[in-house]
Amino acid sequence: NAGVMQNPRHLVRRRGQEARLRCSPMKGHSHVYWYRQLPEEGLKFMVYLQKENIIDESGMPKERFSAEFPKEGPSILRIQQVVRGDSAAYFCASSPYTGVQNTEAFFGQGTRLTVV
Amino acid sequence: AQTVTQSQPEMSVQEAETVTLSCTYDTSENNYYLFWYKQPPSRQMILVIRQEAYKQQNATENRFSVNFQKAAKSFSLKISDSQLGDTAMYFCAFMKHYGGATNKLIFGTGTLLAVQP
Numbered sequence: 001n002a003g004v005m006q007n008p009r010h011l012v013r014r015r016g017q018e019a020r021l022r023c024s025p026m027k028g029h030s031h032v033y034w035y036r037q038l039p040e041e042g043l044k045f046m047v048y049l050q051k052e053n054i055i056d057e058s059g060m061p062k063e064r065f066s067a068e069f070p071k072e073g074p075s076i077l078r079i080q081q082v083v084r085g086d087s088a089a090y091f092c093a094s095s096p097y098t099g100v101q102n103t104e105a106f107f108g109q110g111t112r113l114t115v116v
Numbered sequence: 117a118q119t120v121t122q123s124q125p126e127m128s129v130q131e132a133e134t135v136t137l138s139c140t141y142d143t144s145e146n147n148y149y150l151f152w153y154k155q156p157p158s159r160q161m162i163l164v165i166r167q168e169a170y171k172q173q174n175a176t177e178n179r180f181s182v183n184f185q186k187a188a189k190s191f192s193l194k195i196s197d198s199q200l201g202d203t204a205m206y207f208c209a210f211m212k213h214y215g216g217a218t219n220k221l222i223f224g225t226g227t228l229l230a231v232q233p
Contacts, residue, residue, distance in 0.1 A: 033220060033221075035221075035223075041225060041226075042120075042207055042223035042224055042225045042226050043161075043207070043221070043223045044223070045220040045221065045222070048220055056220065059220075089159060091161060093161075093221075095219070104163060104166065105219070105221065107160065107161035107162075109158065109159055109160050110159045110160075110161075112159075
């Protein structure tokens with residue numbers, strides 16, 4: 001059973017370009033979370049998605065950032081018109097469900113975005 | 117809003133010795149989970165140990181144990197018989213216990229642990 005797969009591992013974009021980060025959750029997992037880790041900082045929650053639904057986007061910047069988790073295929077975190085301050089490691093985590101008892105989230109290895 | 121504080125940016129320990137990493141948190145919730153994650157240079161986030169707030173007994177996982185003080189909102193990690201492979205960044209994290217919309221994690225800023233040979 002493959003773990004959470006993120007690609008690419010490293011992504012370099014010029015200022016003003018678009019960045020697309022992909023996350024394939026573990027098999028059987030229908031919940032995906034995106035976190036951002038700025039240099040020398042901890043991970044900060046960005047968005048929580050279920051298939052075809054955004055459940056909580058309270059951590060997403062208001063502009064330029066969007067996320068989706070379609071019925072088929074990976075979850076995508078999209079950053080439009082990137083700026084140097086977007087340079088960070090972006091982590092995806094997945095879990096099987098959120099019910100009465102919260103469950104453990106399994107993390108991918110992250111995508112390191114560098115904006116030049 | 118919940119916050120997690122790790123006041124030790126860096127720690128160092130000799131191989132085979134014991135080290136304790138500190139974590140405090142602030143919440144008005146009564147039911148929640150606390151975690152310690154390890155992030156080695158590979159950047160992979162690895163769950164080390166987990167504690168349910170409603171359980172009084174401290175969690176243990178082999179060489180890793182916690183000292184959970186609910187009233188003091190303290191959640192320290194003890195690593196016994198430290199090994200070189202324990203060298204990593206360690207993050208303390210909080211998660212609400214709620215059968216609802218989200219179980220996002222709130223992370224501290226991390227403690228960089230170096231195990232010296």
